[in-house]
Amino acid sequence: MWVMAIIVAIAVAGWFAVSCSPGGANAERPVNEEEAALLAGLRERNHGSEPVAVRISVPTGGGTVTADGFVDWQQPMLYARVPDAEGGHRLIQAIPGLIATRADDEAAFSELRVPEDGWTTRQMLAGAVTPLETTVDILASSLFTLSSAEADDPAELAKQATWREEGVIDGEPVDSFRAPIMVETAPGTAQGASPEALYSLDADGNLRRFQVNTGEERLSAVDFLRDVEFDASGLTANDLLGGPAIAPTAVDEDLAATIAEVRKGNWEDTAEVELTVPTGDGQVTTGRGSIDWRTMTAYLHLTDANGQRLLLARPGGYATAAAEGDELPETPPTEGWEAHALTDEDAAEHFGPVESLVFRVLEMAAEEAEDADVIAEKAFLLRVDDVDGTEVKVVEFPVAGDAEAAAGRSAFRYHLESEQLREVEMVSFYGVASAELSDEDFPMVEIPWELAEKIG
Structure with a gap:
């Protein structure tokens, strides 16, 4: 779990944030009742607040590295422009557990x-490969601990927090406190000791600065530039992190009826498919090809860090072969295939996120419509997108065999343009994979007979 990872990382860097802080420690005193209440409401205030500009300061052997960014606790997400090891900059986006860079x-x-x-x-x-990346990861994930739908217990903070000093940040008087990094624990789980941080709050209880020990002689800091005004409408996660925020709501009768017909509508159709699948740290597999629901056949050309390959999939299995060139051959080659039946003992060893997404797309066709009443009970509308002036509804609904999931937490999402399925998304270990679909007529793929016997 990302929360435990960040707690461990900060603990390794320095158990107490104040162990590296200059001065002030001798003036510490226990917090009073009013201060404990102010600290206890900090995360709840952040949770409901608008996005805020931030300035990140990371001490290094040669000085201080700074980066500007924006944090939105409601998503939650951080968007920042950070220095890199080569002297330039990179853009990053972070959500709990994942970092995206470009x-x-x-x-x-x-x-x-x-x-x-x-x-x-x-x-x-x-997945961090440089000390600076590790430090940015620690700070980014620490930011996500600063938000909670409910206030913390002031009685606990009265026992654990101390007042350190007064100060001024961006012209605002602040009080600085030493307190544990506050995280939720699962019911029945004992709350262990937590590393500490410094919190600087203004008179309204708004966080103005957050400081934590990331292993350097001085504390790393995040300043919250609450007086900076900006248009936050463009502050959305990129597609590999799931895109714009969702707000699950029950589907109405009309949408339930539409969803119930989606798979039946594909039963005798074909479509062009474009894949984008995060498959490892810094690795993305892309692909293009055809989906033929008439014969339940997927035929694609894939590109990843290892090169290019062809993929054929049918309900009974799949096969791969080295690709010659950048284009998908109209007819699959007759030789060079490595086939895997889904019943093979070692099938799971070769079955990854690309195969999982391709098979889900194949499953998006059925001879009969779903039960609209069942869909109405179990489907959710996650958000409505405007794609080039066209309304696209992003929904989730269970397909036979799917695990039960809370609203908004399904492994698969579906983008519907009117009654047409336009995209299938799949949540994976490294982000959100996508299969974009567009109407296209394809002839039936001629699969070599021995291969067809193996994969269905």
């Missing part, structure tokens, strides 16, 4: 736009 686009960042392409993802902390 080449710098100073113009887009200054306009608070999120570029649509060029992103790769990695696991937070585990």
Whole structure:
């Protein structure tokens, strides 16, 4: 869990944030009742607040590295432009557990736009490859602990927090407190000791500065620039992190009826498909090809860090072969295939996120419509997008075999344009994979007979 990872990381860097802080420690005193209540409401206030501009300061051996960004606790998400090891900058977006990065686009960042392409993802902390990336990961994930739907217990904070000093930040008088990093624990789980941080609050209880020990001689800090005004409408996660925020609501009768017909509507159709699948730290597999629901056949050309390959999939299994060139051959080659039946003992070893998404797309056709009443009970409308002036509804609904999931937490999402399925999304370990669909007539794919026997 990302919360435990960040707690461990900060604990390793320095158990107490104040262990590296200059002065002030001798003036510490226990917090009074009013101060404990102010600290206890901090995360709840953040949870309901508007996005805020931030300035991140990271001490290094040669000075201090600074980065500007924006944090939205309601999503939650951080968008920042950070220095890199080569002396330039990169854009990052972070959500709990994941970091997305891409080449710098100073113009887009200054306009608070999120570029649509060029992103790769990695696991937070585990996927970091430089000390600066690790520090940024610690700070980004620490920011996400600063939000909670409910207030913390002031009685507990009265026992654990101390007042340190008065100060001024951005012209606002503040009081600084030393207190534990506050995180939720699962019911029945004992709350262990937590590393500490410094919290600087103004008179209204708004957080103005957050400081934590990331392993340097001085504390890393995040300043909250609450007087900076900006248009936050463009502050959305990129597609690999799930896109704009969702707000699950029950579907109405009309939408339930539409969803119930989606798979039946595909039963005798074909479509062009474009895949984008995060498959590892900094790795994305892309692909293009055809889906033929008449014969339940997927035929694609894939590109990843290892090169290019062809993929054939049918309900009984799938096969891969080296690709010759950048284009999908009209007819699959007769030789060179490595086939895997889903009944093979080692099938799971070769079955990854690309195969999972392709098979889900194949499952998006059925001879009969779903029960609209069942759909009405179990489906959810997550959000409504405007795509080039066209309304697209993003929904989730269970398909036979899907695990039970809370609203908004399903492994799969579906984008509907009117009655047409336009995209299937799948939540994976490294982000959100996508299969975009467009209407296209294809002839039936001629699969070599021995291969067809193996994969169905």
